[in-house]
Amino acid sequence: MKLKLQFRKYYFSLVFLTFYGVNAQISLGTGEKIHQKESLVIDQIPEDLPSSLSLEVHYSEELMTIKLEKCSVYGKNTRFLIDDGTGKLVEVEKPEECVYTGYVKEHPEYYTNAVIIEGSLIATIVRSKEELIEIRPVSKDKKKHQIFSVKNEHSHLEKGCMKPKESEEENFALPKITTQNEFVSLPISSNKQIFQKVNDSKLVANLSPTTVMDVLEYEIGVEIGSRAFFASTAYNGNLAAAQASAQSIIGNLNSRFLHGSGVSFKLGTVIIRTNVSTDPLRDLVTATGGSANASESLKAFKDYWNSNPGGEIGTTHDVAVYHVLSNPSGLAYVNKVATAYKYGTLGGNGPTSWANGTAVHEVGHIWNLRHTNSSGIFYENRPRNNLGSTSSGGNDYFISVMHGSGNHNIxxxxxxxxxxxxxxxxxxxxxxxxxxxxxxxxxxxVYDEFEVQSDDPVIIDVISNDYDVNNDVLDVRVLDQVSNLGGTISLSPGTGPGGRNELIYTPPASGLNGRDFFHYTVFDTSGRTDFGAVYMYRETSLFNENSDEFLFDLGTRTSALWPDYDRVHGDTSNSLYGWTDTSVVVDRDRGSDSGTNNLNRDLCMSSEPATFETKVQNGNWEVLITFGDRSYAHDEIFVKAEGVDKLEHISTTPAVYFNRKFEVEVMDGKLSLEFSDRGGSDSNWVATRIILRYLGALSVEENSLEKVFSMYPNPVKSILNMEVKDRLNGDITIVNVLGSVMYSKAKAFANGKVKVDLDSWASGVYFLTFKRDNRKVVKRIIID
Incomplete structure (x- = not known):
C-alpha cells in the first residue's frame, strides 16, 4: 500500500510553526558552537525545485553567490516507509528530489550542500580555513532565515567510531609507490558534482587518460528513529523535513565519493519511525560513537535490518545507516560493503549534520577508510592558496575526508x-x-612524485596519471607560480603526449635538497577542474663509506627526515646502501602524536624477510635498531647480521618505541642486516631507525683467519671451491637467507681443500661460515 501526499501534508501542517521556530533551528547540539548570528531574507528561492539555481546571500558584510545544481538521489528501489499507526510499515509517495550541491562563486573552493523544503532553504557552506556557515529558516515566512557560523568540534571523528571486532587490520594492499626519475601512476577512479568551469583555458589536447574509468551505483538504506523524528532539535515530527534530510545524505556522499572513486550512491529503503509506541528500535538503538551502549546499539540495528521482519525492509541495500539522536558522533563496521555488517549509526541532535560530515566519515569506514592517525597511507597536501601561490611558504595541510578539521577535510x-x-x-x-x-x-x-638529479629545470607531464569519470581528454594549466621552497613553475604548451601541456619546474635559486611541492590545475573537455599535487625530491646524502657512524631514518619518501640522518624508504637501493630487494619492503607514516616524534612516526616494514645492506669499513661495529609502530602491535621479529641471528622474539605495542643493540664483525666491506617475522599474531616486522657505530679494527687473529680462508668462484653455478692455508682445519656451514642449514661439515679440510656441488640448489644468496675454535669468517655466496 502506498499512501498519497495528503498524509505528508497533514503532518506538515501540524508541525510547520514549531519546526521553523528559532530555538529549534539554532539548537545544533553541544558539539557545535554558534558564532555571529544574523537575519537573512532570501527572495529568490523557487518552489518548483529547478535543476539549477543561483542564490545571493550576505553574511558578515560579504556577498556570497551560491551556485547550486540539483542532485539525483532516487534509485530503482527507493521507497519511503512510515508507521501506519499499528506498527506496520507502509509506503508513502516519494517527495520530489530536493537536494542540491554546489559552490560559492566568489570563493570557488567553498563547497555547499543544501535542501529546499516548502520554499525554504537549509544549507551548509564549508569554508576550508574558517568555520562552517549554516543557513536555516526561522518562521512560517519562507523568505526569512538566519545565517550563522558554526565551529564543529569533530574530535569524535578520530576516535571511538570504528567497530573493531569485525574489521581487518591494515587491510589495504596498496601498490608500492616508486619513483625512478619518472612519475608514478596510481590507478583509481570517479562521478557527479558541480564545480566551477575554466573560462580562460581551451583544451587542445587529444589523448584520453591512461586510466579508463567506470561508475558503479550502490544503494544505501536509511532509518530515522522515533527519538530523532519527534525531537524538537531535529524534525519535531515533520515528515517533510525527515524525508529531505534522508535525501541529503546522497548529495553529501556523492560529492566526495563519485569524484574520486567512481562510487555512486542512490537511496534505497528509507524508514521513518512516526509512532513512538511501535518503534522496535527505540530502546535498542540509543547511542553511537564512543558512548556506552554504542556497540550494542549498532548490533541491534544490524540484526533488525538483517532479520528483515515481514520482508518490509528488503535486501537490496549495500550500506545502511541509522540517525541516532545524540551529539555528533558515529560508529560503523569497517570494510563491510554488501556484507552482513554493512551498517553504521550516525549521531546528531539536528536535522542535517548527521547526514553530512558524520555520514561521509562512517560510510567511509564501511568502505575501508581508516582514521588518518592509523591508516598507514599517504595524504597529499591541499593547495597553499586556492587561487595559486605566488610566493614560497604558506600553509602545509594534508587532505582527508576522514579528518575532523576543516584545514584538512575540504x-x-x-x-x-x-x-x-x-x-x-x-x-x-x-x-x-x-x-x-x-x-x-x-x-x-592524482598526486605525482619526481626525483631530480640536478638543479636544472625539468619538464613534467603531470597529467599522465590523472583521470576523469567521463574519460574526457585532460589538460593542465598553472596554479602555483612559486613552489613551497621557492622554485618556479611555468607552462610548457603542447609538449606532452597528444599535444597536452606540461609544466616546467625550476628548483629554488639555492638549489633543492629535500622535498618541495606545488599544485596545478587539471581541466577536462567540459571545463571542470580539480587540483593536483606534485612532490619534487633531491636529497643530498650525508653518507661517507669511510665514516665511523651512520644514521638512517626509516620511513616514507614524503615524511619528515630527522636532522643529520639519511633517509631509507621502501625503494631505497643505491651503490652505497639500501634494500637488496625493494619489491618486498613497504613504508608507512603513521602521523605524529604525544610520545611519537618525526623519527618514530614513520617506518619500514614487510611480511617477508628483507635485507638492508650498507658499505662500511671492515672492523667491529655496534648496531642500534629502534623498533615500534604508533598504530599496531607486532611480534616475533628477528634480525640477522652478517647471516647470524642477533635479535630474536622482538615484540612491540602501539606507540611504544625502544632500542636494541648488538655488535657484529664486518670483514667484506659491507654490513648486512636481515629483518624477518617468524610467526606470532602479526605477520610484519617493523623498524624505524638504524644507527651504526665503529668500535675498532678486527684483532690480529681475526684478520689472520680472514686471510687463510678463501673460496671461488663467486658467483657460482655448480662447484664451489674452498681452501685454507697452513694446513689449518675448521667447520663449514652454509645457510639460506631464511637461516635454514643447507650444508654442514665438521673439520671439512682434510687436505686444505674442499669442494661442494651446488648445482641442484636454487639461485639466490647464501651465507657460508668457516669456524675454527672461537673465531669465524662469514662469506656471502651468490648462486646464478
Missing amino acids: GRFSTAEAQVVRQVLNQKRSAGDLIANPDPVKPFG
Whole structure:
C-alpha cells in the first residue's frame, strides 16, 4: 500500500510553526558552537525545485553567490516507509528530489550542500580555513532565515567510531609507490558534482587518460528513529523535513565519493519511525560513537535490518545507516560493503549534520577508510592558496575526508583514500550497478612524485596519471607560480603526449635538497577542474663509506627526515646502501602524536624477510635498531647480521618505541642486516631507525683467519671451491637467507681443500661460515 501526499501534508501542517521556530533551528547540539548570528531574507528561492539555481546571500558584510545544481538521489528501489499507526510499515509517495550541491562563486573552493523544503532553504557552506556557515529558516515566512557560523568540534571523528571486532587490520594492499626519475601512476577512479568551469583555458589536447574509468551505483538504506523524528532539535515530527534530510545524505556522499572513486550512491529503503509506541528500535538503538551502549546499539540495528521482519525492509541495500539522536558522533563496521555488517549509526541532535560530515566519515569506514592517525597511507597536501601561490611558504595541510578539521577535510579524497575505496569497488563489483553514461564531473588530480638529479629545470607531464569519470581528454594549466621552497613553475604548451601541456619546474635559486611541492590545475573537455599535487625530491646524502657512524631514518619518501640522518624508504637501493630487494619492503607514516616524534612516526616494514645492506669499513661495529609502530602491535621479529641471528622474539605495542643493540664483525666491506617475522599474531616486522657505530679494527687473529680462508668462484653455478692455508682445519656451514642449514661439515679440510656441488640448489644468496675454535669468517655466496 502506498499512501498519497495528503498524509505528508497533514503532518506538515501540524508541525510547520514549531519546526521553523528559532530555538529549534539554532539548537545544533553541544558539539557545535554558534558564532555571529544574523537575519537573512532570501527572495529568490523557487518552489518548483529547478535543476539549477543561483542564490545571493550576505553574511558578515560579504556577498556570497551560491551556485547550486540539483542532485539525483532516487534509485530503482527507493521507497519511503512510515508507521501506519499499528506498527506496520507502509509506503508513502516519494517527495520530489530536493537536494542540491554546489559552490560559492566568489570563493570557488567553498563547497555547499543544501535542501529546499516548502520554499525554504537549509544549507551548509564549508569554508576550508574558517568555520562552517549554516543557513536555516526561522518562521512560517519562507523568505526569512538566519545565517550563522558554526565551529564543529569533530574530535569524535578520530576516535571511538570504528567497530573493531569485525574489521581487518591494515587491510589495504596498496601498490608500492616508486619513483625512478619518472612519475608514478596510481590507478583509481570517479562521478557527479558541480564545480566551477575554466573560462580562460581551451583544451587542445587529444589523448584520453591512461586510466579508463567506470561508475558503479550502490544503494544505501536509511532509518530515522522515533527519538530523532519527534525531537524538537531535529524534525519535531515533520515528515517533510525527515524525508529531505534522508535525501541529503546522497548529495553529501556523492560529492566526495563519485569524484574520486567512481562510487555512486542512490537511496534505497528509507524508514521513518512516526509512532513512538511501535518503534522496535527505540530502546535498542540509543547511542553511537564512543558512548556506552554504542556497540550494542549498532548490533541491534544490524540484526533488525538483517532479520528483515515481514520482508518490509528488503535486501537490496549495500550500506545502511541509522540517525541516532545524540551529539555528533558515529560508529560503523569497517570494510563491510554488501556484507552482513554493512551498517553504521550516525549521531546528531539536528536535522542535517548527521547526514553530512558524520555520514561521509562512517560510510567511509564501511568502505575501508581508516582514521588518518592509523591508516598507514599517504595524504597529499591541499593547495597553499586556492587561487595559486605566488610566493614560497604558506600553509602545509594534508587532505582527508576522514579528518575532523576543516584545514584538512575540504570535501575531497586524497589520492590514497580514493584508491582504497576504488579497490573495494573492484572487490564488490557484483553488488553495484554499472552506470553507462554518468553525468559530467570534474577530473581527479592524482598526486605525482619526481626525483631530480640536478638543479636544472625539468619538464613534467603531470597529467599522465590523472583521470576523469567521463574519460574526457585532460589538460593542465598553472596554479602555483612559486613552489613551497621557492622554485618556479611555468607552462610548457603542447609538449606532452597528444599535444597536452606540461609544466616546467625550476628548483629554488639555492638549489633543492629535500622535498618541495606545488599544485596545478587539471581541466577536462567540459571545463571542470580539480587540483593536483606534485612532490619534487633531491636529497643530498650525508653518507661517507669511510665514516665511523651512520644514521638512517626509516620511513616514507614524503615524511619528515630527522636532522643529520639519511633517509631509507621502501625503494631505497643505491651503490652505497639500501634494500637488496625493494619489491618486498613497504613504508608507512603513521602521523605524529604525544610520545611519537618525526623519527618514530614513520617506518619500514614487510611480511617477508628483507635485507638492508650498507658499505662500511671492515672492523667491529655496534648496531642500534629502534623498533615500534604508533598504530599496531607486532611480534616475533628477528634480525640477522652478517647471516647470524642477533635479535630474536622482538615484540612491540602501539606507540611504544625502544632500542636494541648488538655488535657484529664486518670483514667484506659491507654490513648486512636481515629483518624477518617468524610467526606470532602479526605477520610484519617493523623498524624505524638504524644507527651504526665503529668500535675498532678486527684483532690480529681475526684478520689472520680472514686471510687463510678463501673460496671461488663467486658467483657460482655448480662447484664451489674452498681452501685454507697452513694446513689449518675448521667447520663449514652454509645457510639460506631464511637461516635454514643447507650444508654442514665438521673439520671439512682434510687436505686444505674442499669442494661442494651446488648445482641442484636454487639461485639466490647464501651465507657460508668457516669456524675454527672461537673465531669465524662469514662469506656471502651468490648462486646464478
